[in-house]
């Protein structure tokens with residue numbers, strides 16, 4: 192720590208250098224799409240800056256890249272008056288409407304025969320945003336609201352990495368830029384998959400997810416959402432040289448380090464517009480974000496001014512929308528599917544309908560709560576929606592078109608796949624099949640999970656093979672994988688003698704595993720890799736865990752009541768106990784972990800933290816080896832840490848260890864500990 196007021200010139204300079212370097216890398220990554228350094232190196236710069244700032248909090252400025260995420264949740268959003276109103280766009284749904292828009296533009300400008308240039312851009316399906324920079328520093332961000340008054344969402348927008356906190360180049364003294372915040376499809380899919388895994392509600396589409404994230408009162412929650420932004424317009428501006436064209440405006444925004452849509456293009460005349468519309472329509476599914484049409488803007492800004500506005504939309508711009516991704520159709524039947532965790536999901540069989548570019552004949556109804564909420568019945572006329580690659584869904588029932596005598600949908604009492612009873616627990620939206628491995632739907636998913644790389648890691652046991660094994664009833668429980676022989680496997684589709692032999696060898700190799708892997712492989716609800724490791728460390732072996740009650744399981748770090756209940760329920764099920772016994776009987780083996788008698792183990796009572804890159808082994812292998820000797824391996828450094836093992840490029844954990852005075856050893860010392868099975872320095 193430095194003494195107050197004694198910040199050395201070198202530290203001050205280094206902090207400045209780091210901020211400049213990080214801003215440059217942000218710009219290269221987000222705006223130029225041409226990063227110069229790896230994510231790991233970027234993280235190193237951030238860490239160094241964080242460490243320096245932690246030692247000198249008086250040097251922290253609001254535009255430092257470490258200050259993106261504020262801490263305290265807000266009570267409400269403040270209201271922001273837009274100095275220049277945020278307008279909307281006139282929509283067109285057909286070529287004819289585009290042609291008449293374009294004719295009106297030429298007539299009003301008095302250039303009837305000229306091919307006018309248009310800036311054509313995708314119409315992004317997100318949330319309109321206004322971001323204000325004063326002297327190049329981000330001072331405010333606001334939603335559109337009703338166009339005149341929006342909400343102050345500065346804290347949340349600051350957390351979006353693609354939004355610079357300080358502009359580059361020579362921006363005007365006051366610059367309000369406008370554009371769209373959106374959630375890229377990959378981030379949307381990742382977020383929904385994680386929500387599903389946690390049994391939480393998923394978002395219907397990326398637009399809602401983005402809007403929800405921007406309008407979060409807790410900026411930390413919003414910071415965890417994968418948001419992105421494209422800017423395309425101006426609000427209030429003071430100073431600087433105004434651009435003469437929309438295309439020039441976009442280039443100017445880029446020169447300030449702001450992100451613009453790479454698909455934007457200048458086109459000529461109505462033919463150019465329609466050509467652009469066709470190109471984007473075809474490319475639409477390849478874009479990493481969702482768009483719902485294109486926008487044509489007269490490129491010359493003096494002409495824009497001349498054309499002016501009607502009501503709340505400019506005469507110089509038009510949104511040309513893709514065909515609607517909602518359509519009406521009739522529900523022929525409601526059937527139930529059994530999925531991964533036994534979840535029994537209602538699915539609507541539809542009168543086929545063309546929507547969002549494809550013919551849809553099935554749509555999800557999510558769960559029985561949703562069926563009840565929407566009051567969906569067989570024979571109903573409904574609105575279905577298909578957005579991007581999202582599964583089509585029934586949005587709502589069209590009122591007044593229900594056939595007489597239509598009955599509410601009933602949850603089946605038995606699983607449609609295996610006939611086992613279906614149970615729905617109190618407080619849960621999801622009904623589940625109780626058939627366990629007898630249900631082929633659940634068995635298939637259990638096998639896929641068990642064979643996974645982070646579970647028992649059976650190389651070559653892919654989905655296609657698992658499907659066949661289940662279909663032909665060759666494997667009735669996961670343990671029966673270990674009874675498969677070359678002759679049986681070689682008979683499967685697209686399996687030769689050689690690959691069958693390899694697969695048997697891979698299955699054999701998976702017999703030797705570790706307790707955390709085994710616990711993860713069982714697919715207990717809510718037990719991911721880290722919970723599996725924590726359970727293994729705490730209980731030492733599976734027997735102790737199998738006999739534990741909920742209170743005991745809750746003693747495990749990071750295990751709450753819900754997870755504890757799932758764990759206890761899992762081991763209470765005789766079928767699961769049989770599975771574990773059968774796996775053992777087939778030779779699946781693991782070392783107990785030493786937790787209960789830790790004191791007697793060579794490294795009993797010691798807590799290690801691993802950081803940085805190890806060169807002779809992976810971090811996972813190192814922690815497994817340490818655990819096997821009775822040590823605990825923790826994720827973060829505290830006063831209770833006995834040793835920090837620092838590999839190459841170790842970062843903040845190493846700094847923390849030093850500041851707390853925790854002994855640090857290197858990889859060579861770690862290897863010596865593991866080989867000699869002795870405490871460090873013994």
Ligand code: IVH
Pocket residue numbers: 278279280312313314315316317318319320335370371423424486505508510
């Ligand atoms: S220009 C006066 N350009 O569409 C100009 N808007 O329907 C108004 N939008 O509120 C906006 N992509 O949120 C413009 N490339 C784009 C756009 C775009 C999406 C949204 C924007 C606006 C809404 C109007």
